[in-house]
Amino acid sequence: MSFLRNITGLLGTWPFLIIYLVAIALMISPTPKHPDRTLQTGRAVTDMTDRTVYIEANTPQTFILTPVLWHYLSVNLDADPVTKLPPYMTKEFTSSVLGSIFPTLLDKSLAFTDFSGPAPISVEEVLEANPDAVLIWNYMVAGLELVNFQGTLQIAADGGDKTKLFNLLGGLTGKEDWVSHIWERFYQERDEVLLGLDNCPQKTRVGILGGAGFNLWGGPSQRYLFNNMLMVCGENVAPQMSAAGGVLNVENLLILDPDVLLLNPYVLDQTDMRVSAIYEDPRFQGLKAVRNRRVYHMPLGASRLEGPVEVPLSMLWLREILNPFNPSNLNLRDKIRETYLDIYGYEVTESQIDTWLRLEENQDSAYYDRFIRTTNGKQ
Amino acid sequence: MESNKTSSASIAPPFKTEQDSQLTPPQEPQDVTKSSGENNMNKSLSTPSPSLSLKAKGGYLFPLLILILLASVVLSLIIGRYELSPSEAFKILFGLNETTEDLSSLNDTIVIRTLRLPRILLVILSGMGLALCGAAMQGVFRNPLVGPEILGVSSGASFGGVLALSLGFSGGAALIPFSFVFGCGALVLAFFLSRLARQSSTLGLVLAGIVVGGLFGALTGAVTYFADPESRLPGLLYWLMGSFARANPDSVLFLTIVTIASTIPLMGLSWRLNVLSLGDTDAASLGIRVSLLRWAVVILVSLFVAAQVAVSGGVGWVGLVIPHLGRMLVGPDHGRLLPISALLGGIYLLLMDTLARTLAPFEIPIGLMTSLVGTPLFAFFFIKLRGRGWTND
Numbered sequence: 118m119s120f121l122r123n124i125t126g127l128l129g130t131w132p133f134l135i136i137y138l139v140a141i142a143l144m145i146s147p148t149p150k151h152p153d154r155t156l157q158t159g160r161a162v163t164d165m166t167d168r169t170v171y172i173e174a175n176t177p178q179t180f181i182l183t184p185v186l187w188h189y190l191s192v193n194l195d196a197d198p199v200t201k202l203p204p205y206m207t208k209e210f211t212s213s214v215l216g217s218i219f220p221t222l223l224d225k226s227l228a229f230t231d232f233s234g235p236a237p238i239s240v241e242e243v244l245e246a247n248p249d250a251v252l253i254w255n256y257m258v259a260g261l262e263l264v265n266f267q268g269t270l271q272i273a274a275d276g277g278d279k280t281k282l283f284n285l286l287g288g289l290t291g292k293e294d295w296v297s298h299i300w301e302r303f304y305q306e307r308d309e310v311l312l313g314l315d316n317c318p319q320k321t322r323v324g325i326l327g328g329a330g331f332n333l334w335g336g337p338s339q340r341y342l343f344n345n346m347l348m349v350c351g352e353n354v355a356p357q358m359s360a361a362g363g364v365l366n367v368e369n370l371l372i373l374d375p376d377v378l379l380l381n382p383y384v385l386d387q388t389d390m391r392v393s394a395i396y397e398d399p400r401f402q403g404l405k406a407v408r409n410r411r412v413y414h415m416p417l418g419a420s421r422l423e424g425p426v427e428v429p430l431s432m433l434w435l436r437e438i439l440n441p442f443n444p445s446n447l448n449l450r451d452k453i454r455e456t457y458l459d460i461y462g463y464e465v466t467e468s469q470i471d472t473w474l475r476l477e478e479n480q481d482s483a484y485y486d487r488f489i490r491t492t493n494g495k496q
Numbered sequence: 497m498e499s500n501k502t503s504s505a506s507i508a509p510p511f512k513t514e515q516d517s518q519l520t521p522p523q524e525p526q527d528v529t530k531s532s533g534e535n536n537m538n539k540s541l542s543t544p545s546p547s548l549s550l551k552a553k554g555g556y557l558f559p560l561l562i563l564i565l566l567a568s569v570v571l572s573l574i575i576g577r578y579e580l581s582p583s584e585a586f587k588i589l590f591g592l593n594e595t596t597e598d599l600s601s602l603n604d605t606i607v608i609r610t611l612r613l614p615r616i617l618l619v620i621l622s623g624m625g626l627a628l629c630g631a632a633m634q635g636v637f638r639n640p641l642v643g644p645e646i647l648g649v650s651s652g653a654s655f656g657g658v659l660a661l662s663l664g665f666s667g668g669a670a671l672i673p674f675s676f677v678f679g680c681g682a683l684v685l686a687f688f689l690s691r692l693a694r695q696s697s698t699l700g701l702v703l704a705g706i707v708v709g710g711l712f713g714a715l716t717g718a719v720t721y722f723a724d725p726e727s728r729l730p731g732l733l734y735w736l737m738g739s740f741a742r743a744n745p746d747s748v749l750f751l752t753i754v755t756i757a758s759t760i761p762l763m764g765l766s767w768r769l770n771v772l773s774l775g776d777t778d779a780a781s782l783g784i785r786v787s788l789l790r791w792a793v794v795i796l797v798s799l800f801v802a803a804q805v806a807v808s809g810g811v812g813w814v815g816l817v818i819p820h821l822g823r824m825l826v827g828p829d830h831g832r833l834l835p836i837s838a839l840l841g842g843i844y845l846l847l848m849d850t851l852a853r854t855l856a857p858f859e860i861p862i863g864l865m866t867s868l869v870g871t872p873l874f875a876f877f878f879i880k881l882r883g884r885g886w887t888n889d
Contacts, residue, residue, distance in 0.1 A: 133624065134760075136620065143613060144617070145749070149602065149606050239853060239859055259742055263742075
């Protein structure tokens with residue numbers, strides 16, 4: 118009887134069995150995908166995972182889903198092949214000089230919302246736009262791999278090796294020579310910045326605040342910044358802290374007591390921290406950096422101070438801030454002007470340089486008057 | 497009259513506590529061999545209630561829901577971010593389209609066969625399984641607040657998935673086994689905890705589940721907290737919120753096999769679940785091995801939940817809310833409740849996922865969608881039903 122009752126119970130399952138069988142039948146049959154592009158008529162581009170992709174179009178329409186857009190622009194110098202733009206990038210562009218250099222960028226249709234960080238792109242959206250190439254974070258790539266999308270170029274989400282990134286961009290746009298120039302320029306400029314800083318006998322202890330709440334930057338994700346800082350005699354006060362998990366309480370900050378406190382350069386920082394607020398906050402009055410007026414909001418830049426174009430500028434800025442009694446012979450305002458003219462062919466105005474330096478916000482901090490323009494427009 | 501009397505005795509309120517069942521005076525001999533669904537229908541027809549009409553339509557409900565499910569599949573196949581005409585979609589589905597070398601034509605085929613079809617199947621299997629498991633668990637625990645994740649299995653599976661992602665395994669080949677193994681591990685842990693505490697009652701199981709769920713929840717939080725914010729954290733957060741964007745033939749095949757192994761035996765146990773709803777003492781007196789049955793259901797449900805979380809991340813509220821809707825429509829007889837809940841779950845989740853992949857150019861996490869819609873639905877049932885549908889009264 119028990120067996121019969123069980124069978125009776127199972128009789129109602131027939132529609133489900135049909136669904137299961139259909140699922141199995143469909144799933145073991147081959148699914149269509151894009152064929153491998155073996156025809157080597159196009160340019161070979163190697164992405165940051167060392168995968169080679171063949172790009173056939175001369176001016177490939179490119180779907181850029183990461184903040185490497187500013188690096189792409191420094192290589193291609195033309196915003197036309199960019200098919201869509203994440204909204205958070207438009208905020209970066211309107212705030213920085215890039216918006217003035219590439220005004221047509223702001224007319225691009227929007228691909229993502231600000232939620233784009235963790236949300237993978239809809240593969241259907243990519244197929245609908247049908248670009249020649251997609252620059253995408255390596256952790257978001259599963260959907261495009263599923264359909265074997267041939268133009269997928271993976272970008273290392275942790276920044277990775279910038280040389281690989283720029284080689285990728287040079288290959289994609291066919292401007293390898295220009296990329297070589299950018300790197301040559303980078304090494305030359307960086308060496309000039311480092312002149313006179315031998316061995317750094319004493320390092321300035323630096324804390325960088327950023328993220329939600331008073332997070333102290335540390336960990337691997339900002340390694341590019343801290344590596345550059347080391348070269349100009351600054352050391353991260355909290356290397357053990359993860360940038361995500363390093364939620365800081367004021368007590369910890371007081372214990373660490375950095376010589377210099379920097380506010381991170383991101384435009385979209387949720388904290389909306391301001392230098393004046395730090396100086397006025399009674400909780401921070403015991404900090405050495407506050408007492409010595411050595412709190413600075415990092416420059417806005419055009420690419421968050423990453424990459425070969427802007428790193429020499431940010432290193433020069435850091436050198437001047439961290440070594441006020443051993444300054445460089447270089448003039449930062451001149452260097453900003455020269456860099457943008459050489460790379461983008463764009464003449465920045467004195468007012469744009471002020472914005473780059475966040476002069477208005479930082480002017481009450483120590484040693485910042487060295488960046489103020491003189492009456493003849495020079496520093 | 498006789499029929500009513502028998503009916504009310506054989507289908508007792510399913511969610512009375514063990515204490516209640518111990519205090520319940522001896523009842524008349526019960527005819528458990530009689531179809532409880534039939535009893536339920538008799539009772540419903542003889543006792544006017546607001547849910548009467550729905551219960552009376554129970555006979556038509558099953559085919560009706562199958563038709564709605566089919567319609568939902570059709571709808572889901574033809575709408576999406578990639579524009580395709582319905583006729584083109586069907587030609588591709590049934591292999592009637594002309595095969596050309598044209599990239600656009602290939603993209604059309606890929607969208608239907610490689611992207612939408614596996615995803616639809618995965619969503620239906622997940623929705624059906626979650627709702628069915630939720631109904632079974634609510635029956636076993638005799639508690640309307642119980643969902644399939646009560647034993648901490650989904651927390652364990654989530655931890656496994658997060659661990660795999662944080663170690664850099666973003667592909668399904670590592671993610672699914674990690675998640676599934678940790679989900680099953682959570683069940684084993686809950687089992688040993690309840691054995692150590694010498695508690696095989698529903699209370700013991702729930703408490704063990706809370707402990708295990710809390711532990712794996714904390715471990716998941718720790719892994720997330722220390723994850724690299726740029727290379728790992730976004731992927732972790734998105735996966736935790738659930739998504740069917742990773743659907744592929746392998747994940748569908750995996751979930752199908754686990755679904756067959758878990759949900760079909762569950763349906764076969766439906767009449768035993770009805771007897772169990774009388775209370776442990778009464779069920780035992782009717783020859784049911786209560787502890788064994790409870791563990792059998794719990795293991796089957798856990799297997800499915802671990803597999804479901806492994807393929808899509810956490811999807812909340814389906815297993816909790818949909819059985820309520822099913823109970824409102826067909827009453828508490830598990831012989832009808834389980835398949836009806838399964839169909840409702842499949843339809844509900846498919847509609848939610850279609851919205852999740854269509855509303856925006858990026859994927860909206862399915863967990864967000866089911867929670868946003870599920871919570872007001874649950875509130876609606878709570879207000880509207882006021883306990884009706886849980887019993888035959």
